[in-house]
Amino acid sequence: MALIELTDVSFTYPDSKEPAIRNLSLxxxxxxxxxxxxxxxxxxSTLLRLLKKEIQPHGTLSGRISINGQAVSETSGLSQDVGFVFQDPENQLVADDVLHEIVFGLENIGLDPNEMRNRVAEMVHFFGAESLLNRKSQELSGGKKQQINVASVLLMQPSILLLDEPTAQLDPVSAREFIDLLKRLNEEFGMTIIMAEHRLxxxxxxxxxxxxxxNGQVKISGEPRRVLHELWNTEYKAYIPKIPALFLSMDGQGSLPLTVKEGRxxxxKQKVVPNISRAFRVSPKPTERIKLKNISFHYEKKGDxxxxxxxLSVRHGEFYALLGGNGSGKSTLLKLMAGLLKPDNGTVFFDEKPLKKYKRVEIAAKIGYLPQNPKLYFMQDTVEKELQMTLTQWDASKATDAQQLFDQLGIAHLLSSHPYDLSGGELQKAALACILVRKPEVLLLDEPTxxxxxxxxxxxxxxxLSLHATGMTILMSTHDVEFAAQYTTKCGMMFQGKITSEDVPEKFFKGNFFYTTMIQRVFRGLSEKEIPMTLKGVTQ
Structure with missing residues (x-):
């Protein structure tokens, strides 16, 4: 008998015309x-939440969901056995500081103080979070908040772990460490793990x-290699990761490679020329659009x-990707460039004029800013009302452009929805559409993918790319190395409050261990003799 069984499960949110889950069996x-x-x-996300009784969404549910043969609706005391890590770390934080956040769950189950201290010490050392214990929860970056959420869930020692895009806000190094942790939990402790993820x-x-x-149903399921083979000649081939995609594009023979080692x-052994292309990129102009000179900033007077x-210098028409670890200051830098924060020292220039000399309405007209948490953008109770408010403030004649943007992003059907009812990806796209309809001259994006x-x-x-082709300057912070490598004109690395290196993507990612693409990893360290002539030059 399976541990978790879902039989003909359907679920519809209140006031929704279409079910979020329909006749699903798994x-x-x-x-x-x-x-x-x-x-x-x-x-x-809905499917994952249905598996944990305490956080099941409100709505109409039919079918049967059981764990260990017992219906979830009839279970009691499963809160410790099933752990859940939310997509948005803000939804899971309950305490003002990190230490109280970590022990909150243990206090609620009345764990013995000595056992509690042992668990906390072990988990804090494992995550290397000693320096965070006395920090305020809201001061942490999105990635650090997620790490603390995971630690607090694991302290409950669940047997089933449900994760809703847990690496979305983690930098490549933190994501790799987190994935290694999941591997250990699964292989060494036998923990059952169900993970919704876009970072595949x-x-x-x-x-x-x-x-x-x-559309709320299981489209296809099975062993990874078999499923990826079946997806190749379909409209869903974009989901196939880079290494197996390269193999399939060359009609590779034998077992489908999934790891870097298998890919190398x-x-x-190859003798076929692969078809790998890069996006066409418009070269930026030599003149500066945004310049930051000797910028220093801290949130607390006595803080670091x-x-x-x-x-930093960003030229007219640049498409710049800002990379770096969680907490390295990327989001803070974007807020300074958007005029939302003022530097303690130094000057932010826009078109060679200090940004502080612009009126707030002038900055808003010229610079579009998408925050890391897109919920902060919305003030109305439907996406359509938010859009109408934006059009009223800026230019109602752009309504046609707005409809086209929503169609391009595939979210036209969500206009009547409350922003907080959308998934993380849908919310991100809705906020971006409302910003783009204003047609700003500069676009600042905090983790847009x-x-x-x-x-x-x-x-x-x-x-x-279409906006970039018209001359728009775009700067984004991102952990999405593949996206940055494929589409941007320049990449910069943040470390210890500075831009420590920057270059065009082809040079920036070459030789890196973590901040690099999967294809680069496949070719790393191979000598000219080891790379077939037909594959030379294909290292993006």
Missing amino acids: NIDKGQFVVLFGASGSGK EEVFTLSDKIVMME DWVQ YILDELN KGLDPISKKNLAKIL
């Missing part, structure tokens, strides 16, 4: 690592089963500097 065995993937809004490059290698969802072994004598499935990313890239 079995998950004990100890399996299962990855859910599919378009934003396909029902992944590495999680597919860990999974026993992958499940693609579409296969690459050295987040930015420390930082210098967070929560987006691969097809949505391609649609976003088309929009950004």
Whole structure:
């Protein structure tokens, strides 16, 4: 008997015309690592929440969901056995400081103080979070908040772990460490893990089963290699990670490579020219659009500097990707450039004029800013009302452009929805559409691909590239190395409050261990003799 069984499950949210989950049946065995993937809004988050009684969404539910043969609706005391990590870390934080956040769950179950201290010490050391214990929860970056949420859930020692896009806000190094942690929990402790994820490059290698969802149903499920083969000649091929996609594009023979090691072994045997292309990029102008000179900033008078004598120049028509670890100051830098924060020292220039000399309305007209948490953008109770308010404030004649944007982003059907009822990816796209309809001269994007499935990313890239082609300057912070490598004109690395390196993507990512693409990893360290002539030059 399967550990988790879903039989003919349907679920509809209140006031919704269409069910979020429809006639879904799925079995998950004990100890399996299962990855859910599919378009934003396909029902992944809803499915996960239905598996945990305490957070089941309100609405109409039919069918049967059981764990260990017992219906979830009839269970009691399962709160410790089933752990849940939310997509948005803000939804899980309950305490003002990190230490109280970590022990909150243990206090609620009345754990013995000595046992509590032992668990906390072990978990804090494992996550390297000693320096965070006395920090205020709201001061942490999105990635750090997510790490603390995971630690607090694992302290409860669940046997089933449900994760809703847990790596969306983690930098490549933190994401790799987190995925390694999941691997250990699954392989060494037998924990059953069900993970909804858009970052598929590495999680597919860990999974026993992958499940693609579409319109609230299971589109296809099974062992990763079989499912990826079946997806190749379909409209869903964008979901296939780079290494197996390269193999399939060359009609590779033998076992489908999923890992870098398997990809390297296969690459050295090839005699077929692969078809790999890059996006066409418009060269920026030599003149400066935005300049930051000797910028220093800290949030608390006695706190550490987040930015420390930082210098940055962004040219007219640049498409600039800002990379770096969680907490390195990327979001703070974007807020300074948007005029939302003022530097302690130094000057932010816009078109060679200090930004502080512009009126707030002038800045808002010239600079569009998408925050890391798109919920902060919305003030109305429906997406349509938010859009109408934007059009009223800026230019009602752009309504046609707005409709086109919503169609391009695939969210026209969500106009009547409350923003907070949308999935993370849908919310991100709705906020972006409301910003783009204003047609700003400069676009600042804080993690714009967070929560987006691969097809949505391609649609976003088309929009950004079309804007870039008209001369718009775009600067984004991102952990999405593949997206930055494919579409941007320049990349910069933040470390210790400064831009420590920057270059065009081809040079920036070459030789890196973590901040690099999967294809670069496949070719790393191979000598000229080891790379077949037909593959030379294909390292993007």
